[in-house]
Amino acid sequence: MKPIIGVIPLWDDEKESIWMLPGYMDVLENNNAIPIIFPLSTDKDNLDRCFDMVDGILFTGGHDINPKLYNQEKEEVCGVQCDKRDEMESYLFKKAIKNDKPILGICRGIQLFNALLGGTLYQDLPTQYSSKIKHTMIKPYNRGVHSVEILKNTPLYNVIGVDKLSINSYHHQAIKDLAPNLVANAISEDGLIEAVSMPNMKFVMAVQWHPEFLWKDSKENNLIIDEFIKCATK
Numbered sequence: 001m002k003p004i005i006g007v008i009p010l011w012d013d014e015k016e017s018i019w020m021l022p023g024y025m026d027v028l029e030n031n032n033a034i035p036i037i038f039p040l041s042t043d044k045d046n047l048d049r050c051f052d053m054v055d056g057i058l059f060t061g062g063h064d065i066n067p068k069l070y071n072q073e074k075e076e077v078c079g080v081q082c083d084k085r086d087e088m089e090s091y092l093f094k095k096a097i098k099n100d101k102p103i104l105g106i107c108r109g110i111q112l113f114n115a116l117l118g119g120t121l122y123q124d125l126p127t128q129y130s131s132k133i134k135h136t137m138i139k140p141y142n143r144g145v146h147s148v149e150i151l152k153n154t155p156l157y158n159v160i161g162v163d164k165l166s167i168n169s170y171h172h173q174a175i176k177d178l179a180p181n182l183v184a185n186a187i188s189e190d191g192l193i194e195a196v197s198m199p200n201m202k203f204v205m206a207v208q209w210h211p212e213f214l215w216k217d218s219k220e221n222n223l224i225i226d227e228f229i230k231c232a233t234k
């Protein structure tokens with residue numbers, strides 16, 4: 001049986017509409033899963049029904065995390081939040097951890113995982129973190145713009161089997177203080193944590209880059225998705 005993967009919807013503030021990048025759906029379907037887009041909802045009964053019908057959840061990119069989630073005040077450099085999405089994802093994340101349901105975070109996803117587990121974020125890298133790397137690349141996104149070191153003896157290393165990986169980069173926030181329950185799996189050239197996992201769970205992993213743009217030309221990025229789906233199948 002193909003596993004069903006719930007995909008967190010994206011929200012367009014200007015159009016006031018739910019939307020989705022096809023890459024998220026395509027990479028899941030290509031790796032033998034059935035992706036479904038969740039409603040953008042804070043109704044716990046509805047979220048419980050959605051949670052029960054899926055075998056794993058993909059936490060997608062998108063808005064900035066509300067600093068309230070990591071006990072900080074919003075600074076002027078912080079971007080736009082989607083409080084409804086924060087509330088929805090917080091509920092689903094905590095439920096997934098409690099039930100040991102496989103989850104994968106991408107971009108905003110790694111920031112969300114870290115915030116909810118007690119870590120903090122840089123609200124704006126260009127003004128709060130000195131680096132020669134520009135983390136907000138321009139299109140096309142299916143190419144590497146800097147590399148990350150994959151730390152040995154981590155789940156990510158065990159999955160992709162390489163010491164270094166060239167990645168795309170499109171984010172202005174990132175992990176500042178790592179949450180106590182997370183382990184760093186990849187470090188960028190400028191020292192930022194770019195991938196994390198949670199020990200002793202079936203599959204809890206998150207990356208700062210965007211595999212949904214890279215998987216067609218990158219075996220390693222496709223392997224991340226493949227492992228997520230395999231764990232959701234068991």
